[in-house]
Amino acid sequence: MLATLLGAVIALSPAAQAAEPFCRPQPPEPPLTRIQEYQEMRKLYGLRTDPAITKRTDTARYLRGRYGPRVRTRVVATELFSPRCRNLIDQVADGTRLTIGWQAGGTVELDHIEVAEYDDRVEIGVVVQSYNGPQPADWRRADAVVELSRPLGEREVVDATTGRLVPRRARRVLRKSRPTGGGADRAGRRTGP
Numbered sequence: 001m002l003a004t005l006l007g008a009v010i011a012l013s014p015a016a017q018a019a020e021p022f023c024r025p026q027p028p029e030p031p032l033t034r035i036q037e038y039q040e041m042r043k044l045y046g047l048r049t050d051p052a053i054t055k056r057t058d059t060a061r062y063l064r065g066r067y068g069p070r071v072r073t074r075v076v077a078t079e080l081f082s083p084r085c086r087n088l089i090d091q092v093a094d095g096t097r098l099t100i101g102w103q104a105g106g107t108v109e110l111d112h113i114e115v116a117e118y119d120d121r122v123e124i125g126v127v128v129q130s131y132n133g134p135q136p137a138d139w140r141r142a143d144a145v146v147e148l149s150r151p152l153g154e155r156e157v158v159d160a161t162t163g164r165l166v167p168r169r170a171r172r173v174l175r176k177s178r179p180t181g182g183g184a185d186r187a188g189r190r191t192g193p
Helices: 002-012 014-018 034-045 059-067
Strands: 049-053 072-077 081-086 088-094 097-103 108-117 121-131 141-147 156-159
Touching (some): 081 108, 088 121, 097 121, 108 141
Antiparallel strands (some): 081 121, 088 097
16 A cells, blocks of 8 residues: 555656656557558668569560569469479388388479389389479478389389488387386385285
């Protein structure tokens, strides 16, 4: 109660009323127009060249006519998706079945897997449909199963994209469960069998 009274007395004092508040809210700035935003971006980054994915043959003329002469565009592709190769991460053989781990980050979808079998090696290439524009910077792994004509045996697996050997995935060793019981309670007395 005393603190409330002291606060009221300080608030009513002439010195407190004349002083500016410590944290005064600033009035909001008016929103920028699209042209002002473009001018601010241009000051920061200079003249921009934006990539475009289009089948139009008159892209530069069309965009220049719509947005002005300062807009520069370069066509990076005519289709949204195109085939690309991805790297292999590891592999596990089980008879004639070969499970491969491949790099699946970004906006990709598995298209097909190419397999070439030789006496001393198996070459594998993973082909995906990948977005031609900007992609997220996520990295994921995905697994795919390939049927071989004969068991892998001692043959090496080679990534057709990089030409490097693909390491074998370490198999997890499951620990045997231990019998429960046989502990001690808080008093230190033995419990269980």
